[in-house]
Amino acid sequence: MSASLRQTGPVGASAPTGVDVRMEKVVKTFGRGSARTVALGGLDLDVPAGQFVCLLGRSGCGKSTLLNLLAGLDEPTAGTVDLGGRRVAMMFQDATLFPWLTVGGNVALALKLAGVPRTERPARVAELLALVQLGGLQRKRPHELSGGMRQRVALARALAQDASVLLMDEPFGALDAMTRDVLHDEIERIWRVRRLTVIFVTHNVREAVRLGDRIVLLAPAPGRVDVDIEVDIPRPRRIDSPEVSERARWLTDRLHGQPKAGSE
Amino acid sequence: MSSPIPLVAATPGADRARRFPGWRLVARPWPMLAALAIALGVWQLVAWSDFRPDYVLPDPATVGRELAEQVSGTELWRAIGTTLRRAATGFALSILAGTAIGLAVVRLRLLRAAVGALVTGLQTMPSIAWFPLAILLFQLSEQAILFVVVLGAAPSIANGLISGIDDLSPQLLRAARVLGARGVTLYTSVVMPAALPAYLAGLKQGWAFAWRSLMAGELLVIIAKRPSLGTDLQFARELADAPRLIAVMIVILVIGMVVDGVFSTFANGVRRRRGLGALRL
Numbered sequence: 001m002s003a004s005l006r007q008t009g010p011v012g013a014s015a016p017t018g019v020d021v022r023m024e025k026v027v028k029t030f031g032r033g034s035a036r037t038v039a040l041g042g043l044d045l046d047v048p049a050g051q052f053v054c055l056l057g058r059s060g061c062g063k064s065t066l067l068n069l070l071a072g073l074d075e076p077t078a079g080t081v082d083l084g085g086r087r088v089a090m091m092f093q094d095a096t097l098f099p100w101l102t103v104g105g106n107v108a109l110a111l112k113l114a115g116v117p118r119t120e121r122p123a124r125v126a127e128l129l130a131l132v133q134l135g136g137l138q139r140k141r142p143h144e145l146s147g148g149m150r151q152r153v154a155l156a157r158a159l160a161q162d163a164s165v166l167l168m169d170e171p172f173g174a175l176d177a178m179t180r181d182v183l184h185d186e187i188e189r190i191w192r193v194r195r196l197t198v199i200f201v202t203h204n205v206r207e208a209v210r211l212g213d214r215i216v217l218l219a220p221a222p223g224r225v226d227v228d229i230e231v232d233i234p235r236p237r238r239i240d241s242p243e244v245s246e247r248a249r250w251l252t253d254r255l256h257g258q259p260k261a262g263s264e
Numbered sequence: 265m266s267s268p269i270p271l272v273a274a275t276p277g278a279d280r281a282r283r284f285p286g287w288r289l290v291a292r293p294w295p296m297l298a299a300l301a302i303a304l305g306v307w308q309l310v311a312w313s314d315f316r317p318d319y320v321l322p323d324p325a326t327v328g329r330e331l332a333e334q335v336s337g338t339e340l341w342r343a344i345g346t347t348l349r350r351a352a353t354g355f356a357l358s359i360l361a362g363t364a365i366g367l368a369v370v371r372l373r374l375l376r377a378a379v380g381a382l383v384t385g386l387q388t389m390p391s392i393a394w395f396p397l398a399i400l401l402f403q404l405s406e407q408a409i410l411f412v413v414v415l416g417a418a419p420s421i422a423n424g425l426i427s428g429i430d431d432l433s434p435q436l437l438r439a440a441r442v443l444g445a446r447g448v449t450l451y452t453s454v455v456m457p458a459a460l461p462a463y464l465a466g467l468k469q470g471w472a473f474a475w476r477s478l479m480a481g482e483l484l485v486i487i488a489k490r491p492s493l494g495t496d497l498q499f500a501r502e503l504a505d506a507p508r509l510i511a512v513m514i515v516i517l518v519i520g521m522v523v524d525g526v527f528s529t530f531a532n533g534v535r536r537r538r539g540l541g542a543l544r545l
Contacts, residue, residue: 071442089442096439099538100457109453113444143539161443 020086020165020197021047021070026079028065028223039065041222042079049164052191052198054212056205058255062223063201067167070199087114087163093170095150097142103129103153104138110160128156131190148179155187159194166191168200172207181239184210188235205248205255210239217251219258227254322507330507331514339491344515346492347482350406354413355474361414362421362470369422370429380426383419391416391477395484409481416477417470424466428459461535468527475520493519 028040039062047053055063068074069081071090097106107125116124129135132152142150151171158166168187172180188211191198202208208215212231219226233243304324311323318326334340365383369376394412402408432455440454456463482494493516500509 073438073441090439092435092439094435096433096435098436098439098454098457099540100460100534110443113449113453141537141539157443 018048019046020049020051020084021045021199022080022082022084023066023069024080024082026066026069026081027077028062028069028074029077038222040069040076041224043224045216045225047197047199049197050195052188052211052213053200054208054215055199055201055218056203056208056215056251056255057218057223057226058203058220058258061218061220063203063218064169065223066218067169067199067201070165071167083165086165087161088165088167089158089161089163090167091151091154091158091169091171093173095142095147095154097150097153097157099142101142102138103134103140103142103145106142106153107156107160110157114161116160124160128160129153131159131193132156132186146179147175148183151175151183152186155190159190164195165197165199168198170202171200173202173204180207184239185236187211205251206239206244209233209244209247209251210237215251217254226258227251319504320506322510327507327510327514331511334508334511334515340496340512340515343491343493343496343512344519346490347478347494348519350409350413350482350492351474351478354410354478355417355471357410358414358417358421358470358474359467362418362466363425365418366422366425366429369426383422383426386415386419387423387473391473392480392484395481398481399485404485404487406487408485409478412481413474413477417474420470420473421463421466424469425459425463428462428466429455431462432458461531461538461540464527464531464534468524468531471523471527472520475523479516 023043023045026040026043026045027038029036029038031037043062043066045066055066057063065074067090069076070083071088097103098109101109104125107128108121111121111124112118125138126135129138132155134149134152134156137145137149142153145153154171172183175183184207187198190196200208200211209231214228214230216225217227217229218224231247233241233247237244307324311318311321315321322330365379369379369383391412394415395408398408398411402411436454436458440450445454479494479497482492483498486495486498493512496512497509497516500506500512
C-alpha cells in the first residue's frame with residue numbers, strides 16, 4: 001500500500017515541512033436523501049510534526065470518522081486530507097490482535113506488511129517488544145495477556161509500521177484507571193523517543209489534558225472544531241494534579257455547554 | 265508421582281492416581297469404554313434372546329473371531345487399501361472444489377445470490393440419490409463413485425469456508441487494512457487464518473459426508489477384481505455370511521471415527537491456541 005493513495009489533494013501538493021497532517025474543508029456525509037447525516041461539516045485542522053494532539057468531544061461529533069479519513073479507511077465527501085505521503089499507524093479501543101498469532105507473530109506480521117525483509121524481523125520484533133516493556137512475552141498468545149498488555153502489543157504492532165503519524169482511537173478507554181496511568185507514561189515516553197506525531201481521540205477530558213500539547217474540542221452535528229487550545233502545563237504531568245484538574249473542569253463545562261447531537 | 269511436594273494434589277484425578285496406579289490409563293477413555301461395554305452387552309443379550317437365529321445375528325465373540333481372522337489375512341487389507349485410496353482422492357477433490365466454490369461465493373456478490381442457496385440445497389440432498397445419474401454418466405466406474413463423493417462433501421467444505429469468512433470480525437479487518445494488508449496478502453495473512461476454525465469444521469463435516477457417499481457408492485458400484493469395503497459388505501450379504509458382514513461394518517465404523525478424531529484433535533488444538541473453546545456449554 002502506498003501512502004499516496006490516501007492523499008486526496010492534487011499530486012505534489014504535499015504539506016509544507018513542519019506540518020504532518022493538513023485537513024482542509026473536510027466534509028463527510030453518510031447515507032442519502034432524508035437519511036443523510038453530516039458527520040463532518042467543513043473541518044479544518046493542521047497538525048505540526050511531532051505534536052501530541054488530543055481530539056475531544058462527545059459521541060457523534062465525528063472523532064472516529066476523522067481518524068478513519070486520516071487512516072485511509074474512508075474517503076472524504078469533499079475537501080482534502082493531506083498527509084504529505086507519510087505513513088500512518090493506528091490503534092483502536094480493542095487491541096484487535098490476531099488471535100492465531102503469538103505476540104511476536106503479531107508484531108512480525110506488521111513488519112512483513114510494512115516490507116521489512118524476513119531476516120531483519122526477529123531483531124525488530126524483540127526491539128519493539130522491549131520498547132513497550134513486553135520483552136520475553138513473544139511466544140505468548142493474545143488471550144493469555146491482560147487488557148493492558150494487549151494494548152502494549154497493539155502499540156508495538158502500530159510502531160512496527162515505522163509511521164511518523166500515530167492515530168489512537170480511545171486506546172485506553174476499556175482499561176482500568178491504574179493500567180491507564182501507567183500507559184499514559186508509556187505513550188508519552190514512546191512519543192518522545194520516536195518523535196511521533198500523535199492524534200489521540202478520547203472522550204476522557206482529564207486524559208486529554210494529561211497527554212496533549214494541544215486539545216481540539218469538536219462540536220457535534222455537524223462535526224467541526226469548537227475550541228482549539230494549547231496545553232501549557234510542563235511535563236511530566238500527573239492526571240490528578242491541580243493544573244490538569246483546572247483545565248479539565250473548563251473543558252468539561254465547555255462540553256456541557258454544547259448543543260446536544262441531533263438537536264440542530 | 266514421586267515428587268515429595270504435592271504440587272498437583274489440587275486436581276482430584278491426580279489424587280486418585282496416587283491411590284490406584286492404573287487410574288491414569290483409564291481415567292480419560294473410561295466413559296467411552298463403558299459405552300462400548302454397554303453396547304456389546306446389549307448385543308450379547310439380543311443374540312442370546314434368539315430374536316433371530318445365530319447365522320443371521322451372531323454374538324460378539326463370533327464376530328470378534330471373524331474380525332481377528334480378517335485382520336490377520338490379506339483380503340481385508342486390500343479392500344481397505346482400495347477404499348482409503350478412493351476416500352483420499354475423493355476428499356482431496358472435494359477440498360479443491362469446496363474451497364474454490366467457497367472463495368468464489370465470498371468474492372462475487374452475484375454468485376452468492378445464485379449459488380449460495382444451491383450449495384445449502386445440495387447439502388440436504390441425500391448423496392445416494394445421485395448414484396443412478398452418476399452411473400448413467402460414468403457407468404460402473406471409479407469416476408461414478410468420486411463424482412458422488414465430491415458432490416456430497418464439497419458443499420460442506422464450501423459452507424464452512426463461507427461462514428468462516430463471513431464471521432470475520434470487522435475490527436480485525438480494519439486493523440489488517442491499517443497495517444497495509446490488501447488483496448491477496450489480506451487473504452493469506454488475515455482472512456484465511458481467521459476463517460480456519462470454521463473451515464476445519466466444514467472439513468470435518470465434509471469428511472463425514474464423503475465417507476457416507478463412498479460407502480453407498482461401493483455398495484452400488486461394484487468393479488470386478490477390485491475388492492473394497494463396500495463390495496465386501498455386499499458379498500457378505502449375498503453369501504449370508506453375517507459374522508463377516510458385521511466385522512466389515514466394524515472396520516468401516518472404526519476408520520470413520522479415527523479420521524473424524526484426527527480432524528477433531530486438530531480443530532481443538534487450533535481453537536485452544538486462540539483462547540476459544542475454554543468454555544464448554
